[in-house]
Amino acid sequence: MTRRHATLPTALGELLVVADAGGIAGLYFPAHWHPPAAGSLGASADASADPLLTELARQLDDYLAGHRRDFDVPMDPAGDEFEHRVWGMLREIPFGETTTYGELALRLGDRNLARMVGRAVGHNPISILVPCHRVVGADGSLTGYAGGLERKRTLLELEGAEVVAQRRLF
Numbered sequence: 001m002t003r004r005h006a007t008l009p010t011a012l013g014e015l016l017v018v019a020d021a022g023g024i025a026g027l028y029f030p031a032h033w034h035p036p037a038a039g040s041l042g043a044s045a046d047a048s049a050d051p052l053l054t055e056l057a058r059q060l061d062d063y064l065a066g067h068r069r070d071f072d073v074p075m076d077p078a079g080d081e082f083e084h085r086v087w088g089m090l091r092e093i094p095f096g097e098t099t100t101y102g103e104l105a106l107r108l109g110d111r112n113l114a115r116m117v118g119r120a121v122g123h124n125p126i127s128i129l130v131p132c133h134r135v136v137g138a139d140g141s142l143t144g145y146a147g148g149l150e151r152k153r154t155l156l157e158l159e160g161a162e163v164v165a166q167r168r169l170f
Contacts, residue, residue, distance in 0.1 A: 003042025004050070008057050011064045012151050018042065018125075019052055023074025026125040027056075029147030034123050060128065066158060069095040077125045086120035093134040096159040100138050122146060128155065 003020040018026035018041055026036050047053040055073055062068035077087065089107060093099055101121065105113040124132040127147055133155040137143040145152035 004045035005041040006045045006047040006053050008047055008060065010060055017053060017056060020076060022076030024056060024126055024129060025076050025078060027127050027129055029127060029151060033146040071129045075126055075129060083120040083123060086117055087124055087130045090130050090132055093131055096161050098134050098136045098161050100136060102138055
């Protein structure tokens with residue numbers, strides 16, 4: 001199939017989804033920090049008539065209702081080798097758990113890569129599916145999120161992440 005896009009209504013707002021032959025290429029919140037490049041969306045699609053987009057909508061609804069912990073739709077995000085390594089590590093963070101940019105940098109072998117990790121996390125084109133919301137600051141604080149900190153908090157609360165529960169106590 002050719003590149004296409006649609007808007008999916010969700011509990012977090014309308015999400016712009018971009019898909020191509022390899023799978024989901026992008027999932028963007030309204031006012032996303034790093035939206036897709038102009039001209040990269042492909043044709044407008046009817047999500048209800050597209051099997052991949054229909055399945056994504058179902059899985060997102062299940063996740064946001066608390067009935068799903070991960071996603072199994074094919075994904076095809078565009079990025080460089082380093083970004084793909086970081087995004088792969090994000091997919092390994094268990095549901096309801098968090099990690100830090102520094103911890104991810106250490107897993108890559110160099111704590112000094114934390115800023116580069118932060119950039120790769122921030123440029124993740126498949127929010128939610130590649131769970132960049134599970135990355136927090138070194139002190140456990142909720143740091144930047146391309147979809148906004150309130151959405152990040154909502155996703156972490158949905159997952160029962162301990163860091164959010166602890167921060168609510170103060």
